[in-house]
Amino acid sequence: MQNTAKAKVIVFANQKGGVAKTTTTLNLAVAFAEKGYRVLCVDMDPQGNLTMSQGIDPDGLSESMFDVLVHDLPIVNVIRKREIDIACASIDLAGAEIAMSMKIGRERSLEKAFRPIIHDYDFICIDTPPSLGLLTINALTAASKVIVPVQCEYLSMRGLIQLQNTLHMIRENLNPDVEIEGILPTLMDSRTLHAKEAIEILEENFGDRVFASRIKKTVRFAEAPVKGMSVLKYEPDGMAARSYRDLAKEVLSHGIR
Numbered sequence: 404m405q406n407t408a409k410a411k412v413i414v415f416a417n418q419k420g421g422v423a424k425t426t427t428t429l430n431l432a433v434a435f436a437e438k439g440y441r442v443l444c445v446d447m448d449p450q451g452n453l454t455m456s457q458g459i460d461p462d463g464l465s466e467s468m469f470d471v472l473v474h475d476l477p478i479v480n481v482i483r484k485r486e487i488d489i490a491c492a493s494i495d496l497a498g499a500e501i502a503m504s505m506k507i508g509r510e511r512s513l514e515k516a517f518r519p520i521i522h523d524y525d526f527i528c529i530d531t532p533p534s535l536g537l538l539t540i541n542a543l544t545a546a547s548k549v550i551v552p553v554q555c556e557y558l559s560m561r562g563l564i565q566l567q568n569t570l571h572m573i574r575e576n577l578n579p580d581v582e583i584e585g586i587l588p589t590l591m592d593s594r595t596l597h598a599k600e601a602i603e604i605l606e607e608n609f610g611d612r613v614f615a616s617r618i619k620k621t622v623r624f625a626e627a628p629v630k631g632m633s634v635l636k637y638e639p640d641g642m643a644a645r646s647y648r649d650l651a652k653e654v655l656s657h658g659i660r
């Protein structure tokens with residue numbers, strides 16, 4: 404059967420580290436897959452945390468996203484089938500920004516890599532490194548939607564302005580259609596007043612672009628990747644799994660698919 408619809412490409416971005424980008428990429432992707440959607444995750448972080456979180460050792464890879472971006476290797480060559488399909492990364496990706504800098508169309512390497520597979524998936528979910536460099540720019544250029552995980556604390560708000568400026572530049576120059584799908588409060592300790600106040604500030608500034616879904620703090624999110632699993636597989640009926648299923652529902656309710 405010929406599939407005519409193109410995958411919706413969602414990038415998970417925030418130049419701050421430790422805000423649950425990787426966790427959200429994997430667990431939302433698995434929540435989509437549970438609903439029967441065909442999902443590809445793409446690891447664009449040289450740290451390879453997303454790759455590891457599906458039980459794959461980045462150091463054991465002979466080919467990875469580096470080769471896709473720098474040497475135009477077909478992306479299918481670096482896709483492994485786990486809970487979802489995953490295009491793997493390893494530490495050599497750290498050299499990709501310099502290696503790509505001389506390429507014509509260096510911002511579009513990822514978008515180009517997606518062309519042969521864009522009809523094979525319903526969702527492509529891209530994890531990004533904690534920076535707004537060329538790897539993240541490639542992801543934002545290839546995407547139609549951005550989900551921004553934000554840790555519930557005052558300081559994390561400031562980085563959002565910088566991310567918005569980058570998005571503005573991407574829209575002006577590379578990808579006019581990319582937009583923020585939503586801002587996701589993560590690592591939330593609902594017992595503290597600080598977390599509540601931080602969310603109020605977020606909502607004052609970003610209004611209904613802040614998801615109604617909240618991701619609470621639990622050690623399950625640290626335990627699951629060690630086993631090479633999403634939290635949906637690790638503890639299917641747990642609060643952590645439910646929170647990402649709720650997020651999937653909320654994203655789908657926006658009519659994204």
Ligand code: ADP
Nearest residue numbers: 420421422423424425426590619620621624625
């Ligand atoms: P990023 O990709 O933005 O750097 P990660 O997804 O790697 O962030 O998350 C940072 C750390 O926080 C990881 O150790 C992860 O297991 C943990 N973590 C993520 N989400 C939660 C959560 N809701 N509660 C507790 N720990 C979390």
Ligand code: MG
Nearest residue numbers: 424425448452
């Ligand atoms: Mg990460």
